Amino acid sequence: MYGCHQKDSASPGAAAPAKTIITALVWAPDWPEEMLQIAAAFSKENPDIGVNVQFMVGNSVEANIKPRIASGNLPDLVSVNPNAYSADLADQGILAEVGKTAAWNNMLDPLKGDWTSRRQSKAFGISGGVATVLMYYNQDMFEKAGIKALPTNFREFLAICEQLKRAGFTPVMWNGGFPNMLGNGPFSFGFANNVVAREPAWKKKIDDGTLNLNTPAVADIFAKMSLIVERGYVQDGYMATDYDGGIRLFKEGKVAMAFHGSWAAGLLLHGNPFHAGVFIPPWNAPGKRVVPVIGSETGFAVCDTPNKAAAMRFLEFIAGKGFGILQAKRQNISPFRQSAGAIAGDPRIVEYTRVVSRYPVTASPYYSVLPSNSIESLHRLMQDVLLNRITPKQAAQLLDASVKNEAKMHYK
Template structure:
């Protein structure tokens, strides 16, 4: 009896265990099936320089997410005065994200040759980029390290109505004439030009770049190679004059009050609100500067040339996008393609810049006057590169400080030229091979 009872007990326990096992297997199998069905989502981090179009960048990322359910883009925005000051600490710490904004300069090119930035020559975006721009984005070792965000040029935007009230019928064609225009606007009770003292990036893109174009590039055809190998002499009266002119405009009272604290957005508002007759800005801000005003705006080449000399304008590649060598490189490449493809019209609806791509011009919104202006510049015998692609990365940050120090009268323009020369030569010794 005991044997039978024991056998029955064992049989019952065995059956119970089987039922429990079967009961436990069913949800585990369902979980495995659900897990297998759900796509694995890769998160790509993008660190972007978008001081005047952050909402558009977020919309591009959102539309990419919707079209690519297996990839999510986490957008972060650069802060401060330059792209390089955002990148350098991350390079040093080995914490670069998957996609970043970069400038077409020697620093970014070196990152590509060091294997930090990926080669993007195999992308559709690269193949469709305008041929003249590809050289800006090619490293010494032949790697394509980024895609341009646009064709970049800096110009002076002006308020046609304010010019008319001051009796100005002819646009200035040299620096002396420009000073005369400023004087006439001031006598008419207007602020002649907005100065971005609180955002030295625009002082660099504006009066510094135009000064460098007309005082250095115009005089030295091989300036770029000489800067790279350390033989370009920048400790000259002509370079000192670049800084002197930056200080001269406010010294004569031709800029807005508290100009040293005027930031990027505030500066554009001053122009758009009719509080300043002129403003240095880039083609990338055409949508903001040319539209939505209570007046008609125009543009002209910054006349930083001396009388009798042909003006040298600034024309090149705008800040663009690069993919970093991370485990998520493939997903980041897809996002790069999206930015240059379906995403480009999104940012263009606000910016109205010049497309850097051969195709898609029909879908990209560009201001007609800016297009005509850029086409005119392309026919000039000599043009200069934007300052962020001309100078070594450490020198870019130095120039911001030098301009501030000259404006605050902490140093003289001649001292600024000497320090600029020392910085460029030091960078050449460290990097030129």
């Protein structure tokens, strides 16, 4: 019985019904206030449930989850990525089945495969949005630098970077202090155009450990990141630039471009003292068609705890009435067929997503591509390459070894 119903029939002086407190461990690097608003709105509508919101820190969702599992201190609701690690948690019974929720039924069908475990076909989470990675750019800087056309391949991208630099502008923002964004940006697009474009069975081969990443093509992914730095196309102190700092650099007109996700559209496209636009990051070679990155954004799952029923109600609220609170700031692409009360995504992001979703070959964001331990390894490898501690070739060798080891440990 809900507490409000009990209150109507209870005698004076009767003890108040017990209130369930659920813990929500959430990845919200640029929308913590909105998450608190959602929790408050949910508790107001559901007075029998309180929400203790805890925010993830560091560079990955998985690094926040693993210690909680190891210590047996599971949250009731948790942010998860649509990857093999989360799917394994579902198959192990750590994440609850969400396939019977209204949120799952309302989620776009093309996204459901990302959130279904391969072995036991469990629906383990609800997407936070349709995730695309793109290049945001300062149109005023481009005009002042005399750039007449957007680049369509990596050679042309280097040329406009040089043109911007000669005009006195810093061409592009690099999140060296937050390697998560290096992974989402130049690594994801490098992987898309250097690996996915050449190997249609890349997902299966990562799982079974037969995908060879110790190749010149994978070394080139790291080399491109380093080349942008070597030519002086990034901001000063780029290795200390964190997530929020990178967004500020773009919004304050200190860099001409930001390699970022659709989830930051509300921040990057609005409230600027200049006109902003977007284009597909041209990480393709001349004469090759670009492979864009599109997939599921980090989403939400319910852990199999004693508070599972209450957490499931909160999940439904986040994907329902709460989603409008998120969209008011983020203006991303909704993962749902119907989003009551939610603001539509920014028209530029809607059009970008429409265009890239029709490409014959697309790739997924890196966090849904790599095994969880390889994600953490990749973060260090990218930073080490940028700091000249290792070569791009060595980074490819180490990444290959990590991915193969994960396959050996978990998928054979």
